[in-house]
Amino acid sequence: MKAMPVAAIARAVVVALAAVLAACGSAPKQQAAPEAAPARAPQGFPVDVYERLAAQGEAVYRVGPADALVVLTVRRGGSLGRLGHDHVIASRSMQGFVAPAQGRADLYMPLAELTVDEPALRTEAGLDTQPTASDIEGTRTNMQDKVLRVQEFPYALVQVRGVDAKTQPASANVSITLLGTTRTSTMPLILVTTQDALRAIGMTELKQSEFGIAPFSLLGGALQVEDAFKVRFDIRARASMSP
Structure with a gap:
């Protein structure tokens, strides 16, 4: 996976953060459609790790339905690209847990709940x-x-590991598993901490081919979907006594 240059992402996420703070810390769910019911966690999802940490007195934060917004922008390409459309794919149902003292988080995104081309997005x-x-x-x-x-x-x-919050933007090792394929990269992000919540805001670039996906193509590539796509995310984790 390819991350955007730190300088570029720093500028972009600082602008995004300013907009967030200007909106009085509003959460992504204020932009969302009616909140969905929590999706069942995948088999093997490490809830037990966070239960154990909470039992030991460590702070554990929960990412619940509508606490996160992840937006993918997929662009058309090829010599006949003007005949196609760019698309915006969004998730508003990412869930999981964060253990700040451990510098880790585990999240899952139900793919059946992805939306396509919301007008505002x-x-x-x-x-x-x-x-x-x-x-x-x-x-x-x-x-x-x-x-x-x-x-x-x-x-x-x-999976998020090794969060380094000593500078802004912060950085973390992020592993994404899609279609059974896992790719890991170091990703810059802006971290915002309040009394009862953590927030991560950032952008990156991924490629479909990194996950074994052949981008859509017709007429020998004259009309196609570009391999690379942009991802931006705004994720809030709320303090929780236990998972």
Whole structure:
């Protein structure tokens, strides 16, 4: 996985952070559709680790439904790219736990709950085309059935280790598992701490091919989806007595 240069991401996330603070610390859920019910954790998800840490008196924070917003911007390419559309894919249902003293977090994202082309998110991304409702539904169906194969791989998993918060932006080793393939990189992020919550804001760039996904392509690549895509995230973890 390829991370954006630290200087560039520092500028971008500081702007994002300023907007967050100007909004009086509003959480991502204020932008969201009605809150979804918690998704069942994947088999083998390390809830027991956080239960043990909480029992030992360590602070454990929970990321609940609608506490996180993850947005993927996927761009069209090729000589006939003007005939296609860019797309914005979003998750508002990432969940998991954070143990700050351990410098670790474990999160999971239910892929069946991803949204496609929410109007507000398209506007924020500065996209210059507007797909029809039929286009959006077709994209969502193709993404879930053929690209992500959500029946076989219902979750994306995120492991965060080795958080270094001594500087801003902070950095962390982030492992993302998608379609059974795990990729790890060092990722810069802005950390915001309040009395009862932690917040991580950042951006990075990933490639579909890193997870074994062949980007959509027609006519010998004249109409295609670009391999690289941008990811931005705004994740809040709230203090919890125990998992």
